[in-house]
Amino acid sequence: MKLYYAPGACSLASRISLHEAEVPVEFERVDLKSKVTEFGEEYSQLNPKGYVPMLVLEDGKAITENIAILLLIADRQPPFEPGNPLGRIRLVEMLSYLATELHPAFKPLWHGAHDIEKAAAREAVTSRLELVAEQIRELYLFGPRFTVADAYLFVMLRWAKAFGAWMPVELLAYFERVAERPAVRQSLAEEGLRGDLHSPFFGSHTSAQETAM
């Protein structure tokens, strides 16, 4: 398998999840501005959508979209909440909320929008995070078991902190718990990122990424 990624981008959730699932995988970095990969491939030719993540399977088939990739990885792990007929649906429900409600709320913050738009975006992020915080049970979103949804949420909590969006205190504690997981530490190190909540920006954050995400 190969994951196409950009440091600190949403593709970090796939990297974390692949490491959590102990799936062997290679990585290829994409420059989101030039759309050229670290090995000089034209990314838009490989993935006409032009964005990360993209996961190429062992048989060469390519999967895009965070929800699809994260579910594929989840399906390579022991069943989620076996015995609960709504178990997997709840996971899809959470991934959908993260991908279609929380993730797009960050867009004005990445795109150098006007200050008024950025303030509105921070409020939108915070209101969505407040809803998500209510879902945390015991350690993680679905209780004691860390899931692909936690990996995705963790990535966006990094963004929220970097952009100064307020978040409930439960999420600060949750963030620190997730950051301590070996697969998360490994993933952050591989992308040259810092795990603590107090770093204002991503370790490898560049203006190119800022304009492209």
Ligand SMILES: N[C@@H](CCC(=O)N[C@@H](CS)C(=O)NCC(=O)O)C(=O)O
């Ligand atoms: N709908 C896509 C969105 C992915 C996305 O927004 N990726 C960002 C990084 S977090 C990206 O690659 N942006 C660069 C671009 O759109 O050109 C998904 O859920 O996978």
